[in-house]
Amino acid sequence: MSEASPAKAYALHLGVIGLLFVLSFLLPDYYHGLLARIMVLAVFAMGYNMLFGYVGLLSLGHAMFFGAGLYGAGLAVIQLGWSVPAAFAAGLGCGVVLSLIIGLLALRTTGVAFMIVTMMFAQVFYLAILYFAAWTGGDQGMVVPQPARVLTFGATSLDLTNPTVRYMTALGLFSLVLLITLAVVRSRYGRVLVAIRENEERTKMLGYDTFSNKLAAVVVSGAICAASGAAYALLFGYVGSSFASVQYSILPLLWVLLGGAATTLGPLIGTLFMYYVIDVTSGYTSAYLLIVGVALILLVLFFPKGILGTVRQRWLGWLP
Numbered sequence: 001m002s003e004a005s006p007a008k009a010y011a012l013h014l015g016v017i018g019l020l021f022v023l024s025f026l027l028p029d030y031y032h033g034l035l036a037r038i039m040v041l042a043v044f045a046m047g048y049n050m051l052f053g054y055v056g057l058l059s060l061g062h063a064m065f066f067g068a069g070l071y072g073a074g075l076a077v078i079q080l081g082w083s084v085p086a087a088f089a090a091g092l093g094c095g096v097v098l099s100l101i102i103g104l105l106a107l108r109t110t111g112v113a114f115m116i117v118t119m120m121f122a123q124v125f126y127l128a129i130l131y132f133a134a135w136t137g138g139d140q141g142m143v144v145p146q147p148a149r150v151l152t153f154g155a156t157s158l159d160l161t162n163p164t165v166r167y168m169t170a171l172g173l174f175s176l177v178l179l180i181t182l183a184v185v186r187s188r189y190g191r192v193l194v195a196i197r198e199n200e201e202r203t204k205m206l207g208y209d210t211f212s213n214k215l216a217a218v219v220v221s222g223a224i225c226a227a228s229g230a231a232y233a234l235l236f237g238y239v240g241s242s243f244a245s246v247q248y249s250i251l252p253l254l255w256v257l258l259g260g261a262a263t264t265l266g267p268l269i270g271t272l273f274m275y276y277v278i279d280v281t282s283g284y285t286s287a288y289l290l291i292v293g294v295a296l297i298l299l300v301l302f303f304p305k306g307i308l309g310t311v312r313q314r315w316l317g318w319l320p
Contacts, residue, residue: 084160099226136241146159
């Protein structure tokens with residue numbers, strides 16, 4: 001990496017944040033709301049990318065971390081009447097605790113076994129939501145009431161149902177997680193994670209505790225996903241079991257692969273690409289999934305490392 005690459009990397013990321021800020025004043029109402037949703041889900045994909053892209057651990061259980069944040073925040077508001085900050089903290093805490101427990105158990109396995117174990121834990125979490133339907137709402141889910149989605153600072157209050165407030169809150173969360181992710185992957189710890197991904201045995205020989213480093217990565221990944229889930233519940237007012245299904249563990253994997261694994265902006269690009277391709281094609285035909293499938297095949301053929309990953313490989317090697 002060149003000496004100028006850190007400055008270039010931070011300038012690029014701040015430029016992306018600035019562009020998203022400007023778009024809040026230019027987009028029509030429909031795309032305004034869609035982009036807010038995309039930013040929240042891109043945070044989910046960034047959490048997944050931390051584990052899959054930088055550590056090389058393929059998980060099919062990250063929906064349970066998103067679901068932990070979603071239900072932790074949703075139940076805190078609906079059942080306990082907590083404020084928005086306290087509910088967000090509850091969702092984040094649920095994700096951290098759950099990821100720590102799952103990490104301690106699942107990291108005893110490797111490779112395909114790790115993928116299967118995480119999927120099994122996610123399925124248990126999903127079935128538990130359905131079993132305790134009296135509290136969780138089961139298949140129907142729950143709606144977070146509008147009065148509960150108000151952020152109060154003394155005499156000032158911000159209504160999270162307001163489109164502008166919702167967009168700016170989603171942008172704030174996305175910006176914070178993006179910059180934290182960039183700092184982590186450029187740090188010594190981030191380089192250790194990449195070393196584990198490339199050759200774990202050699203990393204052990206160099207004196208690193210690979211289990212502790214992988215466990216920390218699982219917890220950080222789970223915390224980011226839980227933050228996304230908690231934000232989704234509070235910003236969009238719905239908590240449902242479908243967000244904890246195995247399908248919602250596959251989606252962030254797809255978004256990361258499309259945008260570019262082990263790239264900080266890849267999750268945003270992948271999420272944005274998928275959402276807008278589906279949104280545009282579904283307006284023309286009911287067979288939109290066929291068009292989406294063809295687009296994905298072409299993307300894999302011409303951008304085998306994802307959009308940003310291929311750009312980095314061929315043209316811009318300084319991209320983080």
